[in-house]
Amino acid sequence: MKKQTKAIRTQTKKSQYREHSTPLFLTSSFTFETAEQGKALFEETEEGNIYSRFSNPNVTEFVDKICMLENAEEGIATATGMAAVFASMAALLKSGDHIVACRALFGSAHQIITQILNKWGITHTYVDATATEAEWEAAIQPNTRMVYLETPSNPGLELVDLTMLARLKEKYGFIINVDNCFATPILQNPIDFGADLSVHSATKFMDGQGRVLGGIVVGSKELIAQIRFFARHTGPSMSPFNAWTLSKSIETLELRMERHCSNALKLAEALEQHPEVQSVKYPFLPSHPQYELAKKQMHAGGSIVTIELEGGFERVKAFYDALQIPSLSSNLGDTRTIVTNPNTTTHSKLKPDEKAALGITPGLIRISVGLEAVEDLIEDFSQAATVSAQVLKSAEA
Numbered sequence: 266m267k268k269q270t271k272a273i274r275t276q277t278k279k280s281q282y283r284e285h286s287t288p289l290f291l292t293s294s295f296t297f298e299t300a301e302q303g304k305a306l307f308e309e310t311e312e313g314n315i316y317s318r319f320s321n322p323n324v325t326e327f328v329d330k331i332c333m334l335e336n337a338e339e340g341i342a343t344a345t346g347m348a349a350v351f352a353s354m355a356a357l358l359k360s361g362d363h364i365v366a367c368r369a370l371f372g373s374a375h376q377i378i379t380q381i382l383n384k385w386g387i388t389h390t391y392v393d394a395t396a397t398e399a400e401w402e403a404a405i406q407p408n409t410r411m412v413y414l415e416t417p418s419n420p421g422l423e424l425v426d427l428t429m430l431a432r433l434k435e436k437y438g439f440i441i442n443v444d445n446c447f448a449t450p451i452l453q454n455p456i457d458f459g460a461d462l463s464v465h466s467a468t469k470f471m472d473g474q475g476r477v478l479g480g481i482v483v484g485s486k487e488l489i490a491q492i493r494f495f496a497r498h499t500g501p502s503m504s505p506f507n508a509w510t511l512s513k514s515i516e517t518l519e520l521r522m523e524r525h526c527s528n529a530l531k532l533a534e535a536l537e538q539h540p541e542v543q544s545v546k547y548p549f550l551p552s553h554p555q556y557e558l559a560k561k562q563m564h565a566g567g568s569i570v571t572i573e574l575e576g577g578f579e580r581v582k583a584f585y586d587a588l589q590i591p592s593l594s595s596n597l598g599d600t601r602t603i604v605t606n607p608n609t610t611t612h613s614k615l616k617p618d619e620k621a622a623l624g625i626t627p628g629l630i631r632i633s634v635g636l637e638a639v640e641d642l643i644e645d646f647s648q649a650a651t652v653s654a655q656v657l658k659s660a661e662a
């Protein structure tokens with residue numbers, strides 16, 4: 266069966282009420298039929314639910330679907346994407362270990378690595394996403410235990426070559442941990458390219474409608490067992506309600522991603538032709554410097570497009586004023602198109618040299634392309650580019 270069929274047909278076993286749609290299991294604990302069953306469940310000679318911090322039917326259904334989509338053996342769902350990122354590091358790293366990480370990271374992942382793990386004697390080295398194999402190799406130390414990265418990166422849309430990292434892993438034996446949030450399991454399966462773990466913020470495309478927070482990490486039975494021990498005892502569990510919402514969202518993930526990607530590509534192509542848009546970046550545009558790698562590693566380009574507008578923050582203000590459809594928000598991965606100016610919002614705390622290294626300029630706009638009719642989006646973005654350029658010219662005159 267195809268994944269799309271399984272994403273819809275993977276479901277919690279029907280109860281005595283013969284319901285069609287999985288009900289919400291809002292229960293903190295589960296009962297034992299007998300004293301022996303309680304003993305067996307705790308000894309793990311019998312599999313089953315005990316307490317919702319450990320497992321819950323709604324959460325299990327969601328995890329099963331993502332494992333299936335990611336070709337992973339097992340997984341753990343968490344309350345947020347950051348809880349998944351943190352659990353995947355805290356469970357597997359110890360004092361004295363070293364992480365090699367891609368420089369372009371989600372802000373909170375950067376804070377975990379530089380402000381939290383360092384307190385416990387875990388050191389790090391950053392490498393540019395587009396660094397050569399020799400440059401990645403040079404960052405590896407004898408105590409490197411994990412390579413952590415995002416591909417495509419935020420907001421630079423740079424790709425890391427997963428096959429290249431898998432080659433280095435063969436030689437040095439570290440864990441490859443990929444934040445696969447931007448691509449989703451529909452567009453990219455890092456485990457197929459040799460990664461050990463794939464982590465996601467389910468808050469983004471998995472929910473896809475801007476409603477609930479969630480996270481998940483999937484990988485081999487052996488690594489997930491260690492993360493499960495950590496999660497069971499430290500408690501970053503996903504709520505049954507969020508799992509129920511997310512599991513239903515996964516039924517439409519493939520369909521939504523298809524439309525996100527076709528809208529994004531068409532909008533990127535249109536804006537690339539626009540005289541008042543200085544540049545456009547999208548992994549599936551032939552003008553993207555890593556277009557060939559994108560085609561090899563991803564099934565489609567994703568929903569995120571970045572554009573560069575000349576005129577700095579003044580231009581951004583005029584552009585925002587002229588836009589009719591998009592929401593102004595720092596979030597992404599929603600049915601609604603969202604625009605963000607990374608320089609003044611998501612990445613505003615970075616130092617000038619860090620911004621320069623990530624290509625974050627004052628006029629950079631990140632577009633999370635939604636599911637509106639693409640004709641409307643093209644028309645709105647095109648007129649806003651024209652109008653905002655005119656506003657600046659008349660201000661200068």
Ligand SMILES: *Cc1c(COP(=O)(O)O)cnc(C)c1O
Pocket residue numbers: 345346347348371415419444446447465466467468469478479480
């Ligand atoms: C949003 C995001 C996260 C964090 O997820 P939360 O659910 O907000 O905790 C991590 N990585 C990436 C790439 C994200 O976009």
